[in-house]
Amino acid sequence: MTSTGLEAPTSLDLGSARALACRECGNKTPLAAEFACAECFGPLEVSYDFGSVTRERIESGPKSIWRYRDLLPVPSTVQQHPNTEPGLTRLISADRLAAELGVRKLWVKDDTGNPTHSFKDRVVAVALAAARELGFQVLACPSTGNLANAVAAAAARAGWQSVVLIPSSLERAKVLTTAVYDGALIAVDGNYDDVNRLATELAAEHEDWAFVNVNVRPYYAEGSKTLGFEVAEQLGWRLPEQIVVPIASGSQLTKVDKGFREFGELGLVEPTQYRVFGAQATGCSPVSAAFRDGVDTVTPVKPDTIARSLAIGAPADGPYVLDAVRRTGGAIGDVTDEEVVEGIRLLARTEGVFAETAGGVTVATAKKLLEQGKLDPDAETVLLITGDGLKTLDAVADHIGPKATVPPSASAVSEALGL
Structure with missing residues (x-):
């Protein structure tokens, strides 16, 4: 079993989502913080029972991913909680x-x-909405950069603590645009696969941490x-x-x-x-x-x-x-x-x-x-x-830059442009 041990609310509101289904054997398990099948260890994904969804209902919805809330594993009240409102790009x-x-x-x-x-704001918004309903209190992830930005920002907007793990070789711009949200940013010596393995270990140890792409991955992926x-x-x-x-x-x-x-x-x-x-x-x-x-x-x-x-x-x-x-x-x-x-x-x-x-x-x-x-x-x-x-x-x-550096005169500009 992959359960974190977190005791989720007895009555979950995750919209049209009804169960988690194994992508390999088809076995279904109740909605919970699970990501692997108990029967064959295959990956789980969200299974739905969609009601009537119309174009008109979608078009009258908010100008964000929440216009599709009837097709996502999120509470019907998702808009009532602070989120980054991504989508409709x-x-x-x-x-x-x-x-x-x-x-x-x-x-x-x-x-x-x-x-x-980046598109990661979409998946993180869905993960946060599900994590809140599942009873988590911390938003976390291993990341190559874009996900780090999205998790740190979404947690800050929601008033949650964040824990973000990144490879120590990550681009400086992505490091800074994660650190600015003042969550817990940890650089790890190793590549992303090393960081991901570490996140899986931590998810098992910290029951109230929602690792968006680990223990709540089935919900996150739907974004x-x-x-x-x-x-x-x-x-x-x-x-x-x-x-x-x-x-x-x-x-x-x-x-x-x-x-x-x-x-x-x-x-x-x-x-x-x-x-x-x-x-x-x-x-x-x-x-x-x-x-x-x-x-x-x-x-x-x-x-x-x-x-x-x-x-x-x-x-x-x-x-x-x-x-x-x-x-x-x-x-x-x-x-x-x-x-x-x-x-x-x-x-x-x-x-x-x-x-x-x-x-x-x-x-x-x-x-x-x-x-x-x-x-x-x-x-x-x-x-x-x-x-x-x-x-x-x-x-x-190293591939782009000014075509020329010239003194402040019109003739110098013209000359540089070959006019």
Whole structure:
């Protein structure tokens, strides 16, 4: 059993959520702070009994992820408690980038506009809402950076204590943008996988700590569905033909897929065919390697890439990513660090969106998959940009800067511009 020993309230209000179901054997267990099946040790995810959900009810809801509260494992009173209110970020018609890549119609889902400038605000908001209902008192996580920001900010907003564990090599910008919230920030000598193992140990020792991506992971992961929900709603209540998603643990890709399927099953969109594509950095590409080799087992690797937010060498959802990509007829690719930087600059130059390294991975992988004939250039395509470039300035610092340094005269400027 994986129970923390925390005694949850006897009557839980987690909306339409009814149980936790094993993704391997299907065994169901009551809603609790559990993340592994007691029968086969497979991962658990939330199972629902959805009532009537209409487009009108969603559209009349708040301009945040809580417009989808009927489809999330959160209390019906979720809006009555302080939270960071993430979601409803821009879906940009990326015509100039489409022209550069040779795509008929391209959209960029720009999640840099969330409260701490990454999609992690979505998953943390759901985790916090569930953790409160489950009786926890401390919000915690192991993180490669974006999650650290989101947990520290959400805890501060809610008046909770936070405990955040990070690799000691994390980008300075992400360290500072976590430390500013004045929670307990602990740097650990080791990579993310080392930090994650430590978090699992601590979750077992501290019964009132909600490690969002450990003991309350089934609830946390559901927050990524809102990316899929928003894309479909913003497209006019329809599904895109193709979507490219960066892969770290792999949870985001699987939940976007789940969101599309749930919208179709509920009749909120026509359940049209779509293809899901995954993007990794070559220096941490175990899922891409498994896809390329045609195997179902994801072999862990030691990360070595500038895309640190994706640097998870043993991705928990790797096998389920393979399932989703293969089921939908998609593909998974990976790109070098040099290509990551090129992807960041290409998106910035064409669409005015400055993405962190994960965004560079997504753009560069989409470009490569198009060149390889795996992405259809005639199909409507969405790229997920999940974090802000201001968090990973070091990645581009050696590649960009002033075109010239001149004295304060108009003629000097003209000369520098070759006019």
